[in-house]
Amino acid sequence: MNPELRDLYQEVVIDHSRKPRNFRKPEGANRSAEGMNPLCGDEIKVHLKLAGDVIEEIGFEGAGCAISKASASLMTTALKSKTKAEAEALFQRVHSMLTSGQGNVRLEELGKLAALSGVWEFPARVKCASLAWHTMRSALDGAGTRVSTE
Amino acid sequence: MTALAQRSVAGAPGLDVEKVRKDFPILAQEIRGKPLVYLDSAATSQKPRAVIDAVVRYYLQDNANVHRGVHLLSERATKAYEDAREKVRQFINAAGAEEIVFVRGTTEAINLVAQTHGRARVRAGDEVLITEMEHHSDIVPWQLLCQEKGAVLRVAPIDDHGQLVLEELERMLGPRTRLLALAHVSNTLGTVNPVRRIVEIAHRQGVPVLLDGAQAAPHFPIDVRALDCDFYAFSGHKLFGPTGIGVLYGKSELLEEMPPWQGGGDMISSVTFEKTTWNKLPHKFEAGTPDIAGAIGLGAAIDYVSALGFAAVAAHEHDLLSYATEALRDLPGLRLIGTAKEKASVLSFVVGDVHPHDVGTILDQEGIAIRTGHHCTQPLMRRLGVPATARASLAFYNRREDVDALVAGLHKVQEIFR
Incomplete structure (x- = not known):
């Protein structure tokens, strides 16, 4: 396997795509948003249980490729118990990692999310990895508007 | 190809695919260091120098x-x-x-x-x-x-x-x-x-x-x-x-x-x-x-x-489609989508539970171009109960080696998603 592919399909990515964490609508969820990638037909729903400023619970549902599922799954594990501001900050860093590579981000601070650091070398797949994050942001805003990557 | 078309090609002069390939300048290139294997002609075909x-x-x-x-x-x-x-x-x-x-x-x-x-x-x-x-x-x-x-x-x-x-x-x-x-x-x-x-x-x-x-x-x-x-x-x-x-x-x-x-x-x-x-x-x-x-x-x-003659084109493509169909059927976990009796040059498939976009990305790393997704037929995808498929499509400039490369690439897919 070439190094780019190994970076893209890291074990963590394969694992989270096969066994997505928080793949459900949590009890008492009070914010939701839908996202879709019209080109691929990928669809995702992100649910949040927001208590004041804190994301008490987060889950997702939907269908998509390994990258989009792994990204959504990793996102849910990273955002649980985080505040809105922390979630927004993490969104910015992940976005930066996905679009411009690891150079601008300290991977060690991203924990397991660093497994998505190979995505930027595959421009056609950046949308797959960012779909869940954009959808989460829409849910967080309370706008709940449908997110589209096109 | 229809049975009718197949009968009509009996005795037709064969297609010299290597000679034909020289008419398509784009095919003679490497993608990521590997020879281009173009299996996306149903999306758009390549153009001969004459065009x-x-x-x-x-x-x-x-x-x-x-x-x-x-x-x-x-x-x-x-x-x-x-x-x-x-x-x-x-x-x-x-x-x-x-x-x-x-x-x-x-x-x-x-x-x-x-x-x-x-x-x-x-x-x-x-x-x-x-x-x-x-x-x-x-x-x-x-x-x-x-x-x-x-x-x-x-x-x-x-x-x-x-x-x-x-x-x-x-x-x-x-x-x-x-x-x-x-x-x-x-x-x-x-x-x-x-x-x-x-x-x-x-x-x-x-x-x-x-x-x-x-x-x-x-x-x-x-x-x-x-x-x-x-x-x-x-x-x-x-x-x-x-x-x-x-x-x-x-x-x-x-x-x-x-x-x-x-x-x-x-x-x-x-x-x-x-x-x-x-x-x-x-x-x-x-x-x-x-x-x-x-x-x-x-x-x-x-x-x-x-000038190539549709009889020769049809015979070559028919041979290639049969060869590819058999080769793909032999891959464990691969499911062909679309198994009509009368078919032309399209092989849609899914590989186990691997999403077609992941299949497409891995094949691209091998220089193989296929289409993945819903192919602008979302209602059909819903009818078939799949969100998307991978699609390899053939033209007369393809050869058995292209199919072999596809099969080797699909083995890589299965290796990654073991």
Whole structure:
């Protein structure tokens, strides 16, 4: 396997795509948003249980490729118990990692999310990895508007 | 390929695929350090040098507007453009060149029919019949028309192999059916529909038929008079010609009674601020400066394919499709989507629970170009119960080595997603 592919399909990515964490609508969820990638037909729903400023619970549902599922799954594990501001900050860093590579981000601070650091070398797949994050942001805003990557 | 076409190729001269490949400059390149394996011809075909040269020659020597100037360049451009129309006429065996309307592609051809023929004929409560395997371009124009007119869009079903259920289709043709529109060959499944029989069935009920020939024209000879279809649409770029040019064939009596579509130059006979009269066919439907270079390139593509001979092309593609079908069937966990008895050059599949986009990315790293996704047939995907498929599609410039590379690439996919 070439190094780019190994970076893209890291074990963590394969694992989270096969066994997505928080793949459900949590009890008492009070914010939701839908996202879709019209080109691929990928669809995702992100649910949040927001208590004041804190994301008490987060889950997702939907269908998509390994990258989009792994990204959504990793996102849910990273955002649980985080505040809105922390979630927004993490969104910015992940976005930066996905679009411009690891150079601008300290991977060690991203924990397991660093497994998505190979995505930027595959421009056609950046949308797959960012779909869940954009959808989460829409849910967080309370706008709940449908997110589209096109 | 149909059994009929297969019989007719017996004894035909074979295709020297290595020689043919030299005519396609783009194929001789490496992708990520590996030889390009192009298996996406159903999305768009590659172009032989003869087509590229024809377009370049036109711009270098003959470029002028058509049907306008009195100068020599305009005469040459007009002649080349109209010669291309005549080549298309012969290619599909239309009765007259006035039945050949140049458009941007299949999509525009279908929209033209929906917006003119459709708008003039379809009333509230009428029906337009399509099938479950249609491309979005043969769904949405009819949906728009039906919404506008308060008409009903009906959909004839397929079976689990991806074949039309003819009895159902026949049953759905009724006194309110104003048009039947369907694919000659399915872009997602490769199914070759028995269109001659279907046209006969529809005509018995007095229903005109539009055939979407985008995936048929590159693979076998089209004879619109033998098919007796009322409209036939195809794209130049899938037929080894340039993008931006396509063809709408229509029976002249139908085209005559249809109102014009777009207004502008070239489509008029005379214009006053009070009243305009239309130009004769086919110019009535060609408002504005057309894609002259595209038409000339399409003419060159038709010359090229005709010189190869469809018999040789069909025999080669049939061999390749059988070889590929068997090779893919042997892969554990791989499921072919679309297993009709009559198929042309398309292999849709899913690999276990691996999403097709991941398949596509991994194959791309091996220099293999395939299409992944819903192939602009979302309702068909829903019917088949898959969100997406991977699709390898073949043309006459493909060879068994390409299929072998695909199989090796799919082994890599399975290795990564063990």
